Amino acid sequence: MTPHLRLDGSGPVATLTIDRPAKRNALSLEMWAALPSIMQAVEDDDAVRVLVVRGNEHFSAGADIGEFRTHRRGAAAARRYSEIVHAAERAIATLRKPTIAAVSGYCLGGGCEMALACDLRIASEDARFGITPAKLGIVYSLASTKQLVDAVGPAWARQILYTGDHLDAATALRIGLVNEVHPANDLPARVRELAGTIASRAPVSVRGSEEIIARILHGQHADDDPVRALYDASYTSAEYAEGVDAFLEKRPPRFL
Incomplete structure (x- = not known):
């Protein structure tokens, strides 16, 4: 500093x-x-x-x-x-x-x-x-x-x-x-x-988007194992469960 x-x-x-x-x-x-x-x-x-x-x-x-x-x-x-x-x-x-x-x-x-x-x-x-x-x-x-x-x-x-x-x-x-x-x-x-x-959005989604955009800008155009791992991390995340629950319950999601 x-x-x-x-x-x-x-x-x-x-x-x-x-x-x-x-x-x-x-x-x-x-x-x-x-x-x-x-x-x-x-x-x-x-x-x-x-x-x-x-x-x-x-x-x-x-x-x-x-x-x-x-x-x-x-x-x-x-x-x-x-x-x-x-x-x-x-x-x-x-x-x-x-x-x-x-x-x-x-x-x-x-x-x-x-x-x-x-x-x-x-x-x-x-x-x-x-x-x-x-x-x-x-x-x-x-x-x-x-x-x-x-x-x-x-x-x-x-x-x-x-x-x-x-x-x-x-x-x-x-x-x-x-x-x-x-x-x-x-x-x-x-x-x-x-x-x-x-800041209020699902961190797992924001991180995944940031990583995939960076890969696209560096020339990647197809899924690979690291990208599939990003998908899998979202499927099993507490944020995914909260996002779906919030949508069905018609309330804003609370991502901790």
Whole structure:
């Protein structure tokens, strides 16, 4: 944990806040390096079912470019820096719990990379998106490029990466970069509502869906033994019994 990353929450929804307003929530190397351990803490907390990632005013203006002359000076240092960023992005992307990026203001560069690592992105109308390696002479990582291509398709991924231009929230919604756009004042309530809904659903179903979607995105198109094991786990779960009972009794299910 760093002074600029704050993990809060009790109950099924945890919130990770990027809190460095003087730098528009630019991500320092220290912040990137802290993210895997934060994700592990979320993973290990059985009470947490959903993680919300948000910024203080802005989501994040990206990596702290002011550090590049020291932490990225020379090929070896740049490679180490990129490995730390990649580990942070992978820690978010592979978290075995649903993640929601609540995006307002700037969501640029590494900030957009972090948002794309989340499962869902809910944006305010004032959100601005961009991925800017072409303005810095950097080649975007393969894993993060795949996240972008999976979200918006190859044509828009090319335009975003080739130009480094900023996109408004309406364009981001149209191309599939975000799931929803709301007035800025309505964003927190909508994110709480969505996180609460997901947290109330059967964990065995949510985990299974997350695992199967990940397998599809990595090229799997047919059942195998691990996928069948997911099915079997649901058939024998207490959640399945509760879901059927609740439906027949015409009441909301209570998944513990």
